[in-house]
Amino acid sequence: MSERNRELFGLLPSALLLTAGFTAIFVQQSEQLSDLSLTYGAIFLGLCLAAHLFLRVALPHADPYLFPLVAVLASFGLVMIYRIDQELAREQAQWFVVGLILFCATIVFLRDYRRLERYRYTIAIVSIGLLMLPRFPVVGGLVNGAYLSISIGPITFQPAEFAKIGIVVFLASYLRDTRQVLVLGARRFLGLTIPPLKHFGPLLVVWGAAMMMLIVIKDLGSSLMFFGAFLALLYVATNRASFVVVGMAMFSVGAWLFGSQIEHVKDRVTIWRDPFEPTLVDEEGYQIAQSLFAQADGGVLGQGFGQALLHIPGGGTLLPAPHTDLIYAVITDELGLVGACGVLLVYLLIVERGFRIAMLARDSFSTLLAAGLTAVFALQVFVIVGGVTKVIPLTGVTLPFVSYGGSSIVANFVLLALLLLVSDRARTPD
Amino acid sequence: MFAPIYRLYVLFVALFGVLVFATSWWTVFGAESLRENTANRRPLLEQARIKRGLIKAADGTVLARSVQRADDTWTRRYPQGTLLSHAVGYSFLRYGQAGLERSRNEALTGERDEITSVFDQLTGERKVGDDVITTLDPDAQRTAIDALGGQKGSVVALDPDSGAVRVMASYPQFDPNDIPRTLGRLNRDPDSPLLNRATQGRYAPGSTFKVVTAAAALDTGRFKPDSVVDGSSPKEISGVPLFNSGGASFGSITLTEALTQSVNTVWAQVGETLGKRTMARYMQRFGFYNRPPLDYPAGQRFASGEFFEGELLSPTSDRIDVGRMAIGQDKLQVTPLQMAMVAAAVAGDGTIARPHLTDRVVDPDGRVRDDIGRTTFSRVMKRDTAATLREMMSNVVREGTGTAAALSGIQVAGKTGTAERGDGTNQVWFIGLAPVEDPQVAIAVTVERTDGQGGTVAAPIAKQVLEKLIGNQ
Numbered sequence: 081m082s083e084r085n086r087e088l089f090g091l092l093p094s095a096l097l098l099t100a101g102f103t104a105i106f107v108q109q110s111e112q113l114s115d116l117s118l119t120y121g122a123i124f125l126g127l128c129l130a131a132h133l134f135l136r137v138a139l140p141h142a143d144p145y146l147f148p149l150v151a152v153l154a155s156f157g158l159v160m161i162y163r164i165d166q167e168l169a170r171e172q173a174q175w176f177v178v179g180l181i182l183f184c185a186t187i188v189f190l191r192d193y194r195r196l197e198r199y200r201y202t203i204a205i206v207s208i209g210l211l212m213l214p215r216f217p218v219v220g221g222l223v224n225g226a227y228l229s230i231s232i233g234p235i236t237f238q239p240a241e242f243a244k245i246g247i248v249v250f251l252a253s254y255l256r257d258t259r260q261v262l263v264l265g266a267r268r269f270l271g272l273t274i275p276p277l278k279h280f281g282p283l284l285v286v287w288g289a290a291m292m293m294l295i296v297i298k299d300l301g302s303s304l305m306f307f308g309a310f311l312a313l314l315y316v317a318t319n320r321a322s323f324v325v326v327g328m329a330m331f332s333v334g335a336w337l338f339g340s341q342i343e344h345v346k347d348r349v350t351i352w353r354d355p356f357e358p359t360l361v362d363e364e365g366y367q368i369a370q371s372l373f374a375q376a377d378g379g380v381l382g383q384g385f386g387q388a389l390l391h392i393p394g395g396g397t398l399l400p401a402p403h404t405d406l407i408y409a410v411i412t413d414e415l416g417l418v419g420a421c422g423v424l425l426v427y428l429l430i431v432e433r434g435f436r437i438a439m440l441a442r443d444s445f446s447t448l449l450a451a452g453l454t455a456v457f458a459l460q461v462f463v464i465v466g467g468v469t470k471v472i473p474l475t476g477v478t479l480p481f482v483s484y485g486g487s488s489i490v491a492n493f494v495l496l497a498l499l500l501l502v503s504d505r506a507r508t509p510d
Numbered sequence: 511m512f513a514p515i516y517r518l519y520v521l522f523v524a525l526f527g528v529l530v531f532a533t534s535w536w537t538v539f540g541a542e543s544l545r546e547n548t549a550n551r552r553p554l555l556e557q558a559r560i561k562r563g564l565i566k567a568a569d570g571t572v573l574a575r576s577v578q579r580a581d582d583t584w585t586r587r588y589p590q591g592t593l594l595s596h597a598v599g600y601s602f603l604r605y606g607q608a609g610l611e612r613s614r615n616e617a618l619t620g621e622r623d624e625i626t627s628v629f630d631q632l633t634g635e636r637k638v639g640d641d642v643i644t645t646l647d648p649d650a651q652r653t654a655i656d657a658l659g660g661q662k663g664s665v666v667a668l669d670p671d672s673g674a675v676r677v678m679a680s681y682p683q684f685d686p687n688d689i690p691r692t693l694g695r696l697n698r699d700p701d702s703p704l705l706n707r708a709t710q711g712r713y714a715p716g717s718t719f720k721v722v723t724a725a726a727a728l729d730t731g732r733f734k735p736d737s738v739v740d741g742s743s744p745k746e747i748s749g750v751p752l753f754n755s756g757g758a759s760f761g762s763i764t765l766t767e768a769l770t771q772s773v774n775t776v777w778a779q780v781g782e783t784l785g786k787r788t789m790a791r792y793m794q795r796f797g798f799y800n801r802p803p804l805d806y807p808a809g810q811r812f813a814s815g816e817f818f819e820g821e822l823l824s825p826t827s828d829r830i831d832v833g834r835m836a837i838g839q840d841k842l843q844v845t846p847l848q849m850a851m852v853a854a855a856v857a858g859d860g861t862i863a864r865p866h867l868t869d870r871v872v873d874p875d876g877r878v879r880d881d882i883g884r885t886t887f888s889r890v891m892k893r894d895t896a897a898t899l900r901e902m903m904s905n906v907v908r909e910g911t912g913t914a915a916a917l918s919g920i921q922v923a924g925k926t927g928t929a930e931r932g933d934g935t936n937q938v939w940f941i942g943l944a945p946v947e948d949p950q951v952a953i954a955v956t957v958e959r960t961d962g963q964g965g966t967v968a969a970p971i972a973k974q975v976l977e978k979l980i981g982n983q
Contacts, residue, residue, distance in 0.1 A: 316514045361549040373552050375536040376544035389555055398555070417537045421530055428526050435519045439512050447511050451518070458522045462529065469532035 083144040083507075084136045090148025091132060094155045095125055101159030104385040120162065120173060124155060131180050135500070138187050142504035143437055149430050150481055150496055154489075156423065157482035160411060163386050164403045168484050175486040179493035186497035193501050194445060200253040207246030208289060210239035215296055227297045228476055240302050241478070241491035244309070244456045245498070251286070251310055252448035255317040259444070263318050286310050287327070291334045298344045300335065301463045301475025305456060307331050312455035313448055316438075352473035368467075368474050370399050371409040375469070382416030389413075403484040405476050408468045423482070424465070431458045437499055440506040450502045453495050558583040558603050562618045563639035565598055565610060567648045568676075568869060573598045574611065574686075576639075586611070592683040593651055596706035597644070597675070597867055599807075600686035605693050609706070610867055612807045614642045617871045617880065640879055641872045645674035653978040654679035657971040663957035664707035665975055666850040670943065670952045672884045673854075673863030675804070677953075677975060678847075680707040709804065709811045712843035713956055716927030716964065717772045717911075718939045719838030721852055721903065724769060726792035727780050728898055729860075729891040735766045735898055745775035747833035752778055755928075766902050770910035772926065774837045781836020789832055790825035795890040796862070797851050799825050803864050803887055804847065814844035838927060850954035853941040855888075856903065856923070857949035860896040862887045904946050907969075912940060914969035917977055921946040924972065926964030935959040940968035944976045951979045 098121040128151045135142060154176065162169035190196070196203065214227035229238045255262075290307035294300065311327045314320075339345040347364055355365035355372070377383060388410050390399045402410045412420040434454025441447040460477055467474035478488040536544065545553055561584050565574035573594055576584040586601050599609015607615060620639040654665035658681045667677035682703040684696050696704050705711065727733035741760030744751035754760070754774050760767075768776035781789060793799065799815040799822065801808060816823045816830050818841055823829055834840040847865065855862045864887040871880035891899075903923035906912040911926040924942025931937055939956050943949040953976060955968040 312518055316511055316518060319511070319514045356547060356549060358549075369547075369549060372536050372544055373547070373550045375533065376541040376550075377552055377556075378537045379541060380538060389552055389559075392551075392555065398551070412533060412537060417534050420533045420537075424526050424529055424533075428523065431522050432519065435515050438515050444511070447515075451511075451515055455518065455522075458525075462522075462525050465529045466532070469529060469536060471528055471532045 083141060084132070086144040087132055087135065087147055090145055091125075091128055091151055094128060094148065094151040097152060098124060098155045098159065101156070101385065102162070120158070120169065121155075124158060124173065124176070127176060127180055128155075131183065134184055134187075138184075139500050139504035141507040141509075142500040143433055143507075146430065146433050146496065146500060146503070149426055149433070150492075152426055153423070153430075153481040157407070157479075157484075159385075160407060160482065161403050161484050163414075164390065164407075164410065168403055171486075172484050172489070175489045178486070179489045182490050183493040183497045186494050187501060190498070190501060193449070193498060193505075194443075196249050197253040197256075197445060200250045203246045204250040207243040207250065210243040210246070211293060212296060213239050228299060228302070235486070238478070238485065238487040240297075241485075241487040242494075244306065244460070245453070245491060245495055247306060248309060248313070248452035248456050249449065251313045252445055252452050255313055255448055256444045259317040262323075263320065283314070283327075287330050287334065290331060291338055294335060294338050294345065295342060298342055299475050300339065300345050300348060300473055301467060301477050303335075304472070305459045305463050305477065308459045309452060309456035312459075313452045316451045317444075317448060348473040348475065352470065355470070367400050367406070368470060371406050371468050371474070372470060374399050374406070374409045375412040378413040378416045378420075380417050382412070382414045382419055385414055387414055401476075404478060405464070405474070405483075406468055407479055407483050408465050411482075424461075427458070427461045427480075430454075434458075434499055437503040437506065441502055442506055446502045446506065450499055453499055457492070457495060554603055555583075557619060558585075560584065560619045560637040560639055562586065562601065563620070563641040563874075565614075565618070565642045565644060567594070567644055567646045568674075569648065571648050573644070573646075573648075574601075586686075588686040590648065591687065592685050593648060593655070594646060594678075595683045595686050596680045596708065597646055597678040597806075598686065600689045602690055605689050608704075608807065608810065610642060610644065610806065613805050614868060614871070617642055620873075638874050640874070643869045643872060644867050645669070645672075645676060645869045646678065646867065647676045647979065650677045650975055650978045651679055654971070654975045655681060655683070657974045658957065661957045661960060661967075662701065662707070663955070664711055664846040665953070665955050665971060666708045666846045667951050667953045667975055667979060668850050668854045668865055669863075670854040670857035670949050671863065673865045673887070674869065675865055675867045676951070676979060678706075678708045678867070680705070680711070706810055707956075707958075708846045709802070709806060711845060711956070711958075712812055712814070712817075713845075713937045713939075713958070714929035714931075715838040715842055715844045715849060716929035716937065716939050717774075717838055718849055718852070718925050718927035718941045718954075718964070719836070719842060719844070720769060720772065720777045721856065721899065721925050721941065722793060722796060723777050723781050723784070723789070723836040724765065724902065725796075725856070725891050725895060725899055726784050726788055727765065729792070729895040730784065730788060732784060733765055733780060735902055736764045738762045738764055739768065739776040739779055741768060741773045741776045743775050745778065747775075747778045747782065748831045752834070766905060769902050769925070770905045772906075772911050777837045778833035782833045784832075784836075786826050786830060786832045789836065792890065794825060795888050796855060797848060797888060798844075802845070802847050802851060805866050805868050805882075811847075812845055814842075814848040816841045817843045838929065846954045846956050849939065849941045849956070850952055851887075853924075853943050853954060854952035855890040856896050856899050857943035857952040858896070859893045860891040861889045900943070900946050900949070903942065907942065911963075911965040912942070912969050914965055915940060915942055915973045915976070917944065917973060917980075920944055920976075920980060922973075922976060924969070926969060928964045931959065933959070935961060936963065938962060938964040938966075938968045940964055940972045942972055942976070944980060951976055 102121040161172050213230045229236050290303045293303040311324050315324045351365045355368040361369050390402050392398050438447045438450035464477045464479050466472040478485045480492045562576045577587050599611040601607040601611035618639040620637050654677050665679040682701050684703045741763045743754035743759045760773050801811045801813050831840045864885045866882050868882050870878050873879050900923050907916050907922045907924050912924045915922050915924050922944040923946045927939030929937040941954045943952045953972050955972045957967050960967050
C-alpha cells in the first residue's frame with residue numbers, strides 16, 4: 081500500500097473518534113438539541129480529507145502516520161473543547177482552518193526548507209525578539225505572573241509557540257556547522273570532555289538566552305522547554321553526554337540563582353512543593369490543587385464524557401483554565417487513567433515518527449532539524465502534562481493540538497509541515 | 511547520529527513513563543487521600559448534583575424527597591415536617607446528615623458496586639438515588655406524639671416477628687425543613703430537640719427491668735412462677751436496707767404476685783441469688799452493653815447498661831450492686847429502644863429479631879435492590895420461659911400496676927416502671943406486648959420528669975399506640 085493510502089486509512093480513527101465524541105455530547109446535552117455538533121464533526125473530517133489530498137499531490141513520499149496521529153489529537157481536542165465551551169470550539173475550528181492554510185503554505189513555499197539555513201541569524205534574532213515581545217508595553221502584559229502572550233486588537237498571541245520553531249531551525253543550522261569542531265577540538269579535563277573555548281561562546285549565548293527567558297518572561301516551563309531542546313540537539317549533534325551534563329548543571333545553577341531572585345518563579349516552586357498547604361490551597365495553589373482533585377475523580381476509566389465538574393453550581397469556576405493549561409486534567413477526569421494514557425501514547429507515537437524521520441534524513445541539517453522539532457514538541461508535552469500532574473512546577477504552555485489556542489494550533493501545524501517536508505525529501509527515491 | 515537519536519527517544523519514553531506514573535498516582539493510588547482532603551469540595555458538590563431517592567413510610571407516605579434548585583443542584587424537602595424528624599433525620603450540603611438520611615446515604619445517592627458504576631460511567635448516566643421504603647407507620651407515630659401530649663419522652667414500637675420499627679417517637683421534635691436556618695439554635699436548646707430520645711436518651715429503667723431479672727430467674731430454672739420469696743420491707747440488700755414502694759410489706763409471695771405488685775425486695779433477692787455473672791449473661795443476650803443493632807447512624811445509637819461517671823461499666827464490674835440493679839435501680843441507664851427489645855424478646859418466643867427501620871431499597875426502575883427482612887439478633891431465653899413470662903406480665907395489666915394499658919377485647923402483657931429522679935420528679939415507663947396469644951407489637955414508653963407513675967402516665971400512652979397499631983393491621 082502506498083504511503084498516502086496508508087495515511088487515508090490512518091484517518092479512520094479520527095473519523096470514529098469525532099463521530100463517537102460528538103455523538104456522546106450530542107446525546108448527553110439533548111435538552112439543548114442542536115445538530116450543530118454533528119456538523120462540526122463533518123466539517124472537521126472534510127478539512128482532514130482536503131489536507132490529505134493536498135499531501136498526496138505535494139508530498140507523496142512523506143511519513144504516512146504523522147498527519148493521522150495529529151488529526152486524532154486535534155479531533156480529540158476539538159471534542160474536549162466543545163464539551164467545555166461550544167463558543168470556544170467554534171473559534172478553535174476556525175483556527176484549524178488557519179492552521180491548515182499555513183500548513184499548506186509552508187509546504188508550498190518552503191519546499192526546499194534548506195534555504196532556511198541562509199537566514200539562520202535573522203531567524204534567531206526574530207525568534208528572540210518574538211520572545212521579548214510580551215515585555216513591551218501596549219502589546220504585551222503580565223498574565224498569571226508571567227509574560228507569555230501579546231495582544232493586538234482582539235487577537236491574543238503566544239509568541240513562544242513560533243519562537244520555538246525558529247530557535248530549533250537556528251540551532252540545527254548552527255550545530256551542523258560546528259558539530260565537528262565541537263567534538264574534535266574538545267579536551268578532556270578532570271574526566272569531563274570540555275568543548276573548545278572558541279565555540280563555547282555561542283553555547284553560552286544559548287544558556288544566557290534560557291536564563292534571560294527565566295528573568296524576562298518569568299516562566300520556568302518555557303525556558304525548560306527551550307533549553308531542553310537545545311541540549312537534545314547538542315547531544316544528537318555531538319554524541320557527547322558530557323556536554324549535556326555540563327549544560328544541565330549550568331541550567332540548574334542558573335535556574336536556582338536567578339529563580340530564587342524572581343518572586344513569581346519562587347512562588348511557583350513553593351506551590352509545587354505543597355499546594356495543599358492551608359494558606360496556599362485557596363490562593364496561589366488553587367490551580368494545581370484543583371487539577372489534582374479533578375484527576376482524582378477520574379479513576380481508572382473516568383467519569384464519562386461531559387461529566388467532569390468544572391463549575392461550582394450557582395456560579396463560579398471550580399477548575400480554572402480547563403480548555404488551556406488544565407485540559408489534561410479534564411481529560412483524566414472524564415476518560416480516566418486509560419484515556420490519559422491513550423493521549424500520551426499518541427504523543428509518543430508522534431515523537432517516534434519524528435525521530436524516525438530524523439534518522440532517515442540524508443543530510444545533517446535535516447536530521448538535526450527533525451530531531452530538534454520533535455524534541456521541542458515532546459518537551460512541550462512533558463512540561464505541561466508534568467505541570468498538571470505535579471511532576472514539575474505548573475506553567476502556562478499549551479498541550480499541542482489539544483489545548484485551545486490559535487497560536488499553538490497554527491505554530492504546531494507549521495512544525496508538522498516542516499517534519500513532513502524533511503520526511504518527503506528523505507524518502508523520495510533518487 | 512543514529513545512536514544519540516535512539517537514546518534520546520528512550521529518554522522521552524522514560525519521561526512519558528514518569529507522566530503515566532504521576533497520572534496513575536493521582537487517579538488511582540493517591541485518589542482516596544485527595545478526595546478526603548478538606549480543601550476538596552468536589553465530593554460535596556457531586557452529592558448536591560445527585561437526585562437523592564425518596565424516603566417513604568410503610569404505607570407509601572413520602573417522608574423525604576428531592577427538589578431541584580435553579581442552579582442544577584438538589585435539596586431536600588420533608589413533607590411530614592416534624593412527625594418523623596428523628597427517624598428520618600435530615601441531609602443538607604452545608605449542615606450534614608442525620609438519621610436514616612445518614613445511615614442509608616449510599617442507597618439514597620445510588621452508590622453501586624464497581625461493575626454497575628463502570629457501566630453508568632460509560633453511558634454517562636446522570637445519577638439518581640434509590641428509594642428507601644421504611645417500616646414506619648405515620649398514623650401510629652402521630653398517635654404516639656399526640657399521646658405524649660407535650661411531655662418530653664419517647665415511644666418505640668417493634669414488630670417482634672420481623673424486627674420492623676413501626677413507631678419511633680421522641681419529643682420534643684424539630685422540623686428538618688428548617689435545619690439550614692435553625693441547626694445552631696437547636697443545638698443550644700436546653701430541651702435537646704435534636705436528641706433522638708428513643709436511641710440516645712439514657713434513663714433509669716425502674717421496675718421495667720424486673721422483666722430482665724424474671725427472664726434470667728425462670729430461664730436458668732432457679733425459680734418458678736410460683737416460687738415463694740419473702741416480700742417484707744425493708745430488706746437488707748448489699749448491707750443497705752431496701753424498701754418497697756410506699757414501704758408496703760408483702761410477706762411470703764410467689765414471683766407472679768411479686769411481678770404484678772412490683773415488689774422490690776423480692777426481685778432484689780432474686781437478683782442476688784442469681785448473681786452478677788448470670789445477670790450479666792442475660793443482659794448481654796438482651797443487647798445491653800452494646801450499641802443496639804439498627805440501620806441508624808452509630809453516633810445516634812447509645813448502649814444501655816450500668817454506668818459510672820458517664821462511662822459504661824464492665825457487666826461484671828465490682829461497682830455493680832446486683833440486687834438494686836435487678837429492680838432497675840443502682841447505676842442502670844437504658845434507652846427506650848433497648849427496653850422495646852426486652853419486650854420484643856418476651857413477645858418473640860425468646861428471640862429478638864434484629865430491629866430495622868428500612869423495609870426495602872427500590873431503584874428508580876422499581877426493582878428491589880435490597881430487601882431487609884427478618885434476621886435473628888439474639889436468642890435470649892427458651893420459648894417456654896417467654897410464654898411463662900407473657901402470662902406473668904398479663905397479670906400486671908389485668909390486675910396489677912399496669913391496668914391503664916388494658917385494651918378491650920385484646921389481651922395486653924406489660925410491666926410498669928417508676929424511677930425517682932433526684933429532683934423529686936419521676937422517670938416513668940411502660941413496656942409491653944399485645945396480643946398475648948400472638949404478639950404483633952412490642953412497645954416501650956417513657957416520659958421524663960413527671961409527678962405521675964408508670965401505671966398512670968406511661969401505660970395509657972402505650973394503650974393508645976397499641977390500639978392504633980393492632981387496629982391498623
